[in-house]
Amino acid sequence: MSTAMNFSAKSFKPRPPDKGSFPLDHFGECGAFKERFMQCLRDSGFESGACRERAMAYLQCRMDRQLMANEPLEKLGFKDLVNEASEAKPGKL
């Protein structure tokens, strides 16, 4: 049985994630946010772009509960959504 490692020039090289690892949400604290996001995906036919607001809410939930390093949402690709939200209410730093 061949080994999982392929030594040829074309072997796949996994790269670590840019911002590291998510701690596990052992208590399901953000489970509700995840469910809302998944529901949106199902409703939209799995169109990721249609559910970015809920994805943003999920990540915000993680940050609020120390399950993710705090990072401005604009830096996570949500700049346009953040600008919309801050137009509706006073900006929050």
Added chain:
Amino acid sequence: VVPGETALAFYKAKNPTDKPIIGISTYNVVPFEAGQYFNKIQCFCFEEQRLNPHEEVDMPVFFYIDPEFAEDPRMAKVDLITLSYTFFEAKEGQHLPLPGYQ
């Protein structure tokens, strides 16, 4: 998913045993050539994660496809990229297999 736009995906892991398991995962992308365009911002991989007996957890991956993907003629026919994870049970002192590791 649109290249350049950040996206969120979820996997689920369950420990069906009566003992806690410490696992570590690595990933794979097919087609192989698309892997270079796959950028993970944050995920659950590469670090040990502990699953308690019978615990089930959601494992998120936050990523984006490099916009250069859309410019690469080799990717013109690629409309499906599959990301998969393999969970290994971490043993004390053991690291993910590297070339030459016995």
